[in-house]
Amino acid sequence: MDNDITSKNKLLSEIAAKYALRLLLLFGSRVDGKNLHKESDFDVAYLSRRKLDLMEEAKMMTEMAPYFHSENIDLVNLKNASPLLYYAVFDKCRVLFQEDELLFPSLRVYVFRKFVEMQPIYELKHQRIREYAKQIGEKYGI
Numbered sequence: 001m002d003n004d005i006t007s008k009n010k011l012l013s014e015i016a017a018k019y020a021l022r023l024l025l026l027f028g029s030r031v032d033g034k035n036l037h038k039e040s041d042f043d044v045a046y047l048s049r050r051k052l053d054l055m056e057e058a059k060m061m062t063e064m065a066p067y068f069h070s071e072n073i074d075l076v077n078l079k080n081a082s083p084l085l086y087y088a089v090f091d092k093c094r095v096l097f098q099e100d101e102l103l104f105p106s107l108r109v110y111v112f113r114k115f116v117e118m119q120p121i122y123e124l125k126h127q128r129i130r131e132y133a134k135q136i137g138e139k140y141g142i
Helices: 002-018 054-068 083-091 103-140
Strands: 021-027 042-048 073-077 093-098
Touching (some): 002 021, 002 054, 021 083, 054 073, 083 093, 093 103
Parallel strands (some): 042 073
Antiparallel strands (some): 021 042, 021 093
């Protein structure tokens, strides 16, 4: 068993080196167990030192398949993620790889602080959507 863990960690380290990854996180149903079924995909968020194109992302997913024993992998580039997605990832995730031990906790604090700062804006947005939906409902008798 230890050999399997060691070889899996080695695989992720090699992938991280090849694609200049700083951070690799597993999140979603495979971590929180909600709506988990045997066909559930593996949601993986990454942060890299360089921009990866679609072909590189596809190759990276293929190279990760042996780690997960599945080809059903969805990648999220954290550099392109919205604040809400960032929060969802960092709220419940498992660190698969990090460049240094301070990277994940530092980013997590930053993400949670940003989420708290943005909360009033999200609430205002939801309030306006509810008001608009109510107006539409009244107009069309829904």
